[in-house]
Amino acid sequence: MRDATPLDNDSGTVPHPADSATAVIDAQGVVTGWSAGAERLLGYPRQAAIGRSVIRLLGVDADMVRGLRVALSGRSTTTLLRHRDGQHVEVQLRAYPWLDGEGHAQQLVVATTPERPQPDSATAEEAFAQCHLPVMVYDSELRAVRASVGAERELALSEEHMRGRRVTDILPPHICHAVEDGMRRVFMTGEAEQFHVRGRARPEARERVWSITVSPLRSSAGQVRFLELSALDVTEQHLARERLVLLNEVSAQVGSTLDVMRTAQEMADMAVGRLADFVTIDLLDSLFRGVEPTPSATGMVALRRAAQQSVLPGVPEALARPGDVDDYPDSTPPVRCLATGRPSVHRTVDENHDDWQQADPQRAEVVQAFGIHSVMVIPLRARGITLGVAVLARHRREETFTQDDVLLAEEIGARAAVAVDNARRYTLERETALALQRSLLPRRLTAQEAVEVAHRYLPARTRAGLGGDWFDVIPLSGARVALVVGDVVGHGLRASATMGRLRTAVRTLADVDVPADELLTQLDDLVTQVAAEEETAAGHDPGLDLPTGLVATCLYVVYDPVSRRCAAATAGHPPPAVVTSAGKVDFADVPPGPPLGVGGLPFETVEWELPPGSLLALYTDGLVQGEEHDLGSGLALLRRCLDQPSVSLEATCDDLIRTLLPAQPQDDVALLVARTRALDSSRIATWDLPSDPAAVAGARAEVLARLAAWHLDDVAFTAELVVSELVTNAIRYGQPPIQLRLIRAAALICEVSDSSSTAPHLRRARTFDEGGRGLLLVAQFAQRWGTRHRAEGKTIWAEIELPDRRA
Numbered sequence: 064m065r066d067a068t069p070l071d072n073d074s075g076t077v078p079h080p081a082d083s084a085t086a087v088i089d090a091q092g093v094v095t096g097w098s099a100g101a102e103r104l105l106g107y108p109r110q111a112a113i114g115r116s117v118i119r120l121l122g123v124d125a126d127m128v129r130g131l132r133v134a135l136s137g138r139s140t141t142t143l144l145r146h147r148d149g150q151h152v153e154v155q156l157r158a159y160p161w162l163d164g165e166g167h168a169q170q171l172v173v174a175t176t177p178e179r180p181q182p183d184s185a186t187a188e189e190a191f192a193q194c195h196l197p198v199m200v201y202d203s204e205l206r207a208v209r210a211s212v213g214a215e216r217e218l219a220l221s222e223e224h225m226r227g228r229r230v231t232d233i234l235p236p237h238i239c240h241a242v243e244d245g246m247r248r249v250f251m252t253g254e255a256e257q258f259h260v261r262g263r264a265r266p267e268a269r270e271r272v273w274s275i276t277v278s279p280l281r282s283s284a285g286q287v288r289f290l291e292l293s294a295l296d297v298t299e300q301h302l303a304r305e306r307l308v309l310l311n312e313v314s315a316q317v318g319s320t321l322d323v324m325r326t327a328q329e330m331a332d333m334a335v336g337r338l339a340d341f342v343t344i345d346l347l348d349s350l351f352r353g354v355e356p357t358p359s360a361t362g363m364v365a366l367r368r369a370a371q372q373s374v375l376p377g378v379p380e381a382l383a384r385p386g387d388v389d390d391y392p393d394s395t396p397p398v399r400c401l402a403t404g405r406p407s408v409h410r411t412v413d414e415n416h417d418d419w420q421q422a423d424p425q426r427a428e429v430v431q432a433f434g435i436h437s438v439m440v441i442p443l444r445a446r447g448i449t450l451g452v453a454v455l456a457r458h459r460r461e462e463t464f465t466q467d468d469v470l471l472a473e474e475i476g477a478r479a480a481v482a483v484d485n486a487r488r489y490t491l492e493r494e495t496a497l498a499l500q501r502s503l504l505p506r507r508l509t510a511q512e513a514v515e516v517a518h519r520y521l522p523a524r525t526r527a528g529l530g531g532d533w534f535d536v537i538p539l540s541g542a543r544v545a546l547v548v549g550d551v552v553g554h555g556l557r558a559s560a561t562m563g564r565l566r567t568a569v570r571t572l573a574d575v576d577v578p579a580d581e582l583l584t585q586l587d588d589l590v591t592q593v594a595a596e597e598e599t600a601a602g603h604d605p606g607l608d609l610p611t612g613l614v615a616t617c618l619y620v621v622y623d624p625v626s627r628r629c630a631a632a633t634a635g636h637p638p639p640a641v642v643t644s645a646g647k648v649d650f651a652d653v654p655p656g657p658p659l660g661v662g663g664l665p666f667e668t669v670e671w672e673l674p675p676g677s678l679l680a681l682y683t684d685g686l687v688q689g690e691e692h693d694l695g696s697g698l699a700l701l702r703r704c705l706d707q708p709s710v711s712l713e714a715t716c717d718d719l720i721r722t723l724l725p726a727q728p729q730d731d732v733a734l735l736v737a738r739t740r741a742l743d744s745s746r747i748a749t750w751d752l753p754s755d756p757a758a759v760a761g762a763r764a765e766v767l768a769r770l771a772a773w774h775l776d777d778v779a780f781t782a783e784l785v786v787s788e789l790v791t792n793a794i795r796y797g798q799p800p801i802q803l804r805l806i807r808a809a810a811l812i813c814e815v816s817d818s819s820s821t822a823p824h825l826r827r828a829r830t831f832d833e834g835g836r837g838l839l840l841v842a843q844f845a846q847r848w849g850t851r852h853r854a855e856g857k858t859i860w861a862e863i864e865l866p867d868r869r870a
Contacts, residue, residue: 084154084174087161088117088135095169104154104174106147117172121145134158135170141177153177192222197294200280205229205246208289217264217294238262242275246290249277253287259297269462272301306471309337310478317479321489323351324385327369330453330479335372338472339455341380341435344370344479345397346443346451348388350487363390364398366451369483374459380433382425395423396440397452404449406473408464409438437463441476445484453479508536512808513544513624514679514737517712519720521732523554523685531558531615532683532731533566537573540851540860542624542742542808545573548636548681548733549617552658561593565615565659576851579619579632580666583656587634590615590660615659618681624742625806627675632668634659637684637698640705644676648705650698675741678715680705685730686723697723712736746773746807752790754799762790762803766813773807777866781844782811785861788841789815792823792859810846810862818856 084104087096097112105121112120118128121144130142134156143151154174161169191198194211197218202208206229210222218225218233230239230246238260245256255278263270274297280289317329327344334342345366368383383389391398396407411430429435439455453476457464508516516536531551539545547569551558568589572582594613616636622629631639631651635658638650656666673679680701687697704722709715715736724732748769752758766786770779786803793801797817806812823838841848845861852858 086112086117086172086174087163088158088170088172090168092116092118092135094120095163096171101174104176105144105152130156134172144174199225199292201230201246201290201292203250203288205243205290207233214294217268219265235263235266238264242277242292245275245277246292249279249290250287253279253281255279259301261301271296271298273297302467305337306467309333309471310474313475313478317475317482321486323483323486323490324369326479326482326486328372328385329370330475331370331372334453334455334472334475336374338468338475339439339457340459341373341375341378341433341456342371343368343381343454344443344451345389345391345454346483347401350450350483351490363392364401365390366397369451375433380429380435380456380458382429392423396438397454400440400442400452401449404442404444406439406441406469408469409440410463411436411438434458439464439469439472441469441472443476443480443483445477445480448484450480450483450487509538510809511536511538511542511544512740512742513538513542513622514546514739515712516546516735516737517716518736519716519732519734521685521720521724521728523728523731531562532685532733533562534681534733534735535566535569536735536737537570539573539621540576540812540849540862541814541858542806542812544622544624544737546620546622546679546681546735546737547573547617548683548735549615550636550683550685550731550733552614552616561590561613561615564593565589565617569617569619574849576849578668579621579630580668582619583617583632583634583659583666586615586617587657587659587662587666591662594660613660616684617659618653620679620681622673622679622737622739624740625747627672627739627741628670629673629679629739630668630670632656632666634666635661637682637687637694640680640682640701641673642678642680642705644674646706646708648702650702673739675739677739678705678712679737679739680715680719681735681737682719683731683733685728685732686719686734689725689729691725712738742806742808748805750803752794752801752803754794754797754801756791756794758794759787759790763787766803766805769805770811775807775811775865778811778863781863782813784844785813785841785863786815788838789813789859789861792838793817796821796823798856810864812860812862813845814858814860816853816856816858820852820857822850822852822857823859 083098084100085096085098086094086101089095094112094115094117097107097109101112102108107120118131121127121131127143127145130140133140134142135158137158137160139155139157141153141155144154146152153176155177156172156174158170158172161171163169191209191211195213195216196211197214197216198211199207199214200209206227207225210218210220210225214225215221220233225233230243233239234242241258241260245258249256255276257274257276259272259274261270261272264273274295276293276295278291278293279287280291282288313330313333317326317333319329320326323346327346331342331344346369348365348367351367365388367388368381368385370385371378371381371383373380396409400407435456435458437457441453441455443450443453453472455464455472508518514536518534518536520532520534531549531553533547533549535545535547537545537547547566549562549565549569551561551565565586568586569582572585577585590613597613615634617634618631618636618639619633620629620631620639629651631653633653634656638653640648641651642648651669651671653669654667657664682701684694687701688694689697692700700723701719704719705715707718709718716734719734719736720732748765750762750765752762763783763786766782767779770776770782775782782805790801790803793815797819800818802814802816804812804814804816806814838848841861844863846864848859848861850857850859
């Protein structure tokens with residue numbers, strides 16, 4: 064560098080060139096001087112730097128150019144310069160005015176590297192050694208090199224004792240394998256890993272959850288030579304997550320059914336293994352009858368075991384079985400828990416627990432036999448009422464119950480108690496609905512000779528409640544019988560009550576021998592009227608929560624054992640299945656009518672002949688339609704099942720229920736199976752009578768002769784009187800042709816038919832009237848009597864009770 068003279072500058076003394084990297088820049092920005100320090104700092108030899116533009120030599124981007132220009136303007140700045148090898152070098156730049164030997168103005172640029180604090184190796188070592196977080200360094204052979212004071216404290220070993228030892232020599236076996244596997248993976252991949260282990264860091268310590276982080280320590284060449292292993296105690300966070308998961312599972316799974324016992328068992332299953340080793344759940348006995356519980360104030364308290372569970376197979380700790388009633392002395396914690404509604408925690412060494420053991424020696428033996436050391440009693444409360452208690456015990460887990468465990472158990476118990484109370488209320492409502500439904504369904508079918516019957520009724524076991532399915536067998540005049548099945552759409556008390564009204568209406572209409580299509584028309588009007596009444600009631604009282612609309616279906620079948628003919632009409636109901644005596648299965652071709660409640664559409668009756676011994680199967684849609692199959696496949700399955708002969712009608716019903724229904728049917732099911740009979744012609748007598756009063760005497764004689772042949776002399780007088788009055792009325796008030804028929808069935812049936820449609824009625828005869836007492840006498844002597852209308856006239860009939868020959 065040529066001799067030069069610095070100019071005076073108010074910026075301070077120019078640093079000595081030997082102390083810094085310096086360069087001389089002329090007015091055009093060309094390097095004219097380059098010191099050895101600059102060569103060392105930036106890598107450019109003197110001959111490569113002289114004569115080049117300083118901007119092009121050292122600045123490669125806008126920030127560098129800006130920094131150089133700031134420095135050349137005379138201000139100090141920190142900027143990055145480009146080293147010859149392409150790297151960036153951070154320097155402190157300052158330019159000073161300068162004159163060369165010829166007096167030309169130049170600038171002396173001085174570059175110094177910023178001073179950086181040098182690490183204090185002794186301080187770093189002390190910081191590592193005093194780290195309270197468990198940290199250890201391992202070499203490539205997985206042997207300990209360093210250990211922090213936190214590691215020494217947790218492992219109860221000194222750093223000198225751990226140095227050179229593997230993880231398997233330091234940690235318990237249930238932890239060390241997971242840790243060593245993670246360390247090997249980090250050595251192989253060079254990527255840090257984080258995982259959790261659970262256990263004891265040393266045998267006498269409590270079990271904890273650790274978050275382990277294994278990080279690679281690289282050399283200057285980038286090779287992984289050592290590993291750093293740090294452990295963070297995350298037990299509380301882990302337990303909090305476990306509690307949250309448990310509560311979520313309790314909310315999702317406990318109370319999945321409206322069954323008290325099942326709900327209690329779900330709670331016990333959830334708690335065992337995760338919160339306790341042994342759990343019992345006892346509820347007040349009245350709860351199982353659906354009655355709101357009222358615990359006893361003094362003395363022994365009877366609790367029914369609802370559920371129990373243990374980590375040991377077979378629950379050997381239990382003294383009772385689910386369903387048993389267990390008596391607790393009034394001084395025991397469960398009874399106090401019932402009275403106060405507050406939880407309690409006991410250790411077997413506590414004085415209170417000693418009192419419990421003295422009052423209940425059997426449980427004291429269980430505590431001693433299984434090593435139970437901690438007991439928690441939790442009330443099961445819902446709507447401010449204590450329903451029962453849950454007793455949780457530990458004998459496998461060494462930790463005693465903590466306050467956090469009490470809070471968790473209380474939350475689980477509260478959720479389970481709500482589910483149990485819902486199940487109790489559902490049980491009460493269900494029993495009420497069942498009682499109503501049983502009172503509306505036939506308890507005992509009336510004896511008749513037309514068909515042999517078997518039936519089944521299965522109420523649905525769902526939250527929706529009972530439905531409105533029903534069936535009936537109604538004896539009709541002339542030894543005929545009506546078979547009925549129906550279904551009110553919907554569930555609950557409304558459906559059951561509507562079903563009762565419809566069944567009563569069917570019996571009333573059947574009693575007056577209304578034809579099948581006319582009977583369904585009358586039912587349709589009734590359903591429409593009921594729906595209108597409910598709508599009006601809901602309009603007057605907005606608080607009533609009544610569903611809109613009312614729809615029902617019905618199938619009405621009449622079988623005559625004399626003519627062996629069957630008549631049927633349907634209102635939106637599946638057709639009956641018919642199995643002939645030859646074993647052929649088919650569905651009756653009954654014209655489909657609209658459901659009841661639609662209104663305004665006609666119904667149609669169809670008739671067909673049935674051989675004796677044929678089988679009729681009437682059912683509601685719950686039998687053939689459900690989650691497992693639709694209506695079409697259900698009917699096909701019903702056909703295949705009926706195609707297999709059974710030993711009895713009862714066995715047929717059982718086969719159908721078992722084949723077509725799941726264990727828990729989602730809808731009510733009514734099933735009515737009937738095998739037809741035929742009355743032998745020898746039990747029937749028919750006479751055509753002229754419309755002449757003189758024919759009455761001949762009719763009486765014919766009847767007496769036939770009764771003598773039937774050995775029914777005991778009812779000859781009554782039959783003679785009844786026949787005389789009925790024939791006389793037909794001749795006097797009816798129209799020919801007139802026919803008299805006797806049927807010997809369960810009762811003696813007398814029928815007189817004529818072509819007049821005028822219905823007879825009872826009259827009140829005065830004292831001196833010569834007539835008007837005919838039907839009154841018939842009503843007095845006959846077991847029952849009535850009139851049925853036919854397309855060609857009417858039939859007046861009377862049934863006379865026959866003596867019991869078995870007596």
